[in-house]
Amino acid sequence: MNIVALFSLFLNVSVCYGLRSLFETSNPSLSWPPSGRDFTGSIENWPGQGEQLGESWPRIVVANLTTLPTTEDFLREYVSMRKPVVLSGLYEQMTDLKSQHGINLAASEFQNSPHAAISKIEAFRYGHGIKERMTFRELLGKISKNQDQDKWYTYGHIPYSVKEMIRYPAPLRCPKIAFQTMVETRQLFYNIEVSKPIRQELNHQLYCMVEGEKEIVLIDEADFPSWSNMKLVDDGYSGKLNPFVDVSKIDYNTHPGLKDIKKIHIAKLQAGDCLFVPARWIHQQNVLDKDNSLEIRWQPLENESDLDCSGYLSPILTLGDLPWLGEKIVKPPERSTDPKRHAFKRLLHLLQRVVLTNQAIGITDFSSIIKMDPFLAPELPKWDDDCQEISETLFHLLDRNKDGKLTANDLDNILELDVDHWANLIHDQLSLLAEVIFDMRVDLAGAIPLDETVRQRVIQMIDIKEK
Template sequence: MHFIDVFTVWGLIITCSWLRICHGEDPPGHGQPLGKHLSPLGITLIGKFSTPSVFYEHFVKVGKPIFMKQALLNSEYPAFSKWNDYYFREKYGSIEVSVETSKKERRNQEPTSMPMADFLNIYKREDVYMVQRANEQMMEDIHVPVTLQCGGFQRVLQDAVVWFSSGNTRSVLHYDVLDNLLCVLEGMKEVLLINKTYSHLVEAHGFDQDGMYSRVDVDSVNMKQFPRLQKVPWYQARLQAGDCLYIPFRWYHQIKSAVGRNLALNIWFSHLWAFDQSDCDKHTQFNLTVPIKTFGVASPNEQVRSLFLEFFYGLEEVNKSSFFQMIPVEQKPLEELFAVIDKDKNSVLTWKELYLFDIDDAVRQFPNIFHSSILEKEKVRDESENIEENMDDDEADMTDEIDIPERKNDIPRSQMDNSDSKIIVDDITEHSELKSTIKVKVTPKDKVEEEKQVLEEKQDLKRKPTVTEDSKDTVLKENIKDKKHDEL
């Protein structure tokens, strides 16, 4: 009897081993929430709003996120201090707001609308999520931090969007073509970020190019349908009330909120390809925050300008020869546009000239130039991605692409007290470590910088958390450990 039991046990062991070999074990992260396949990388963290020049040079220019911990706690920010349910009902109760009827984002599901007072009556018990572009009344309570007050940032502010629920919201994994400053006013949000350099992995399977989002189930990832996600490094930030996070344009991200009243807002701004330091030098003092009405919201054509100027990124100035070579349209209208931009008539375009010409008037006069150049940019990027994908032999052999039915696309969610105390903005050095309606992708001009970022990220996987201090700032690099939250 004893020997029979032993043989039975060994038979079971051999059978189980055979099954694992023949049928394969589930890959890491399979059937789990997005991000469980690898440990996260840390994000640069500072304890205040970054200054404009440092923010641009170390984060916007190189495309890296930055976590501004408790930045709102040190400022008089009306939306942060006033926006409770009573205030909403009294001041904004009659405003029609856009409401999604599922806390788990569904891009094929149209939002509904209702007065904010009605939303306040139901949001604590129903599966609803207010995603509202701030109107004129709300703008009175929304401020722009010192980070975006000069250097050109203040001229490309595109929108502000309010995100309000009782928590447990989950977005799709997606990217935007606008830069994003996200601030949490109440509750907690967990943000998963993926560098745009991994587009060939993220977009390999089940990616909606028009909607700029992945169809992967963020609550339970099917790694057999999305096998290339297994190799994607990712960053993590957990934002609490008063925290702000810069999400670089074209970075993939997925956001979920903890259970409980959850309120956030974000400011969209077009990506800057050059920073105007002279604009900042004109000021000796800045308010820590100022009303967004101080600058106003830019024309949507500023985003067109940003896409157009990407052709010239990396050049100190643009002469006629470069201008004509970069833009894939006939020369005569290009000569006319060049003359419009070249204010000093020296046949060389400076970045100041490229950012100060009237973009609305130019789009009206030369619509074909802007339309054709942006389409050509997408074509070049798509061809570049195809080459990159074909070179990735190991991943290409893993599986064929899964056929997923097309779904109807909806419009992406983005459509987006003056402090008396003054502060002197010093020339500090910080040590480096929501969705838009326009679709455009990374061009080969980003490749050199992006390859450097990939190498840095691979090194970060092996690097222990470090703390760096200087006379002005403490910047923390940390890998935040996973822990289970209520919403999971």
């Protein structure tokens, strides 16, 4: 069964309204099965029959750390011990929200960002099982305007331009983990209450909430002895799931193995929280509000309690700097020498400055903006005909609907566009502008007097070149 059909199947049976929150009523002291009850007699009388998964079980609340642990502590106390934990504040660190260089992935902010405008995704409608190609901007626009009664969701790798903006998680700052174990990323958006299927991942996972609220039921593999005997399917990534269980209403007639669960761990995630789920832990998510979140997966290592984490990691390391084997990204180019990064940085800057505004910008105003922008035209001595020609070329590259003005409408139908090629064309023009500015500054500076030592070296270099 392919992944599209699989998710369509579970969504058709798992879109739920009025899901019960189990977190606040958790009691780890309960016995299972409950005192005076057992699994003999009619199945309809078995404990848990017809209830939400985990409702009558002993439930242990997952610890919530309000201060981020050091890498050493995180690896020793949680990763190596296979112990789930909530890390409050980690999402803020990863997105650098307090900095002007950060990114805000909240739907209302992200929708109007240049990153969403050029990020192509696959979106699905609940109950249809049909995927549609669109940009993140288009998806969030459909949802915010409530254009139809259909409910949408998306679940795919974090787009390239967004990866570049997300800092590497502080508790994982270990070169061996960063450059040898990263598997894949996910960016999710669900705008409906939904029960997701029970699944088991072979990798470690980090779930980070941007917006919304959800509870996650977690089960240690040792506390669910019949899991491997259930009807499981490959999730299309690196784990197994059971999409056939209606977790909002347990039915032992079709899934008797659920009674063998000994105890439950439970976490409640709200905006800004991240949950570490150890490899091989079985878990199931209930979205109580919308689910706007990020996921990171990485491979377990041996001796994680005493891992050699010596070596340098850049303080501004991002997810875009890392290899992601599950995304077929083997080794990204170095940041300082990667032309694609420079091209996208310039494209995103231009889109933010002159396209995603609340006004229509004509060619004259566009040239004035370029002239005064220190990022696009640094230390510009004067604006001449060459600068104007480059500015007009840039304007026409951005004016995709050819109406003589720059507006957000120029970002419609991005799917038809090769964004990499578009970014390169704009990058080439801005590089040409930089050369013009450099030549201007050299002309203005005139001849530079040289001391005797430098003069002799220059003569030697000229001599060598002539020979």
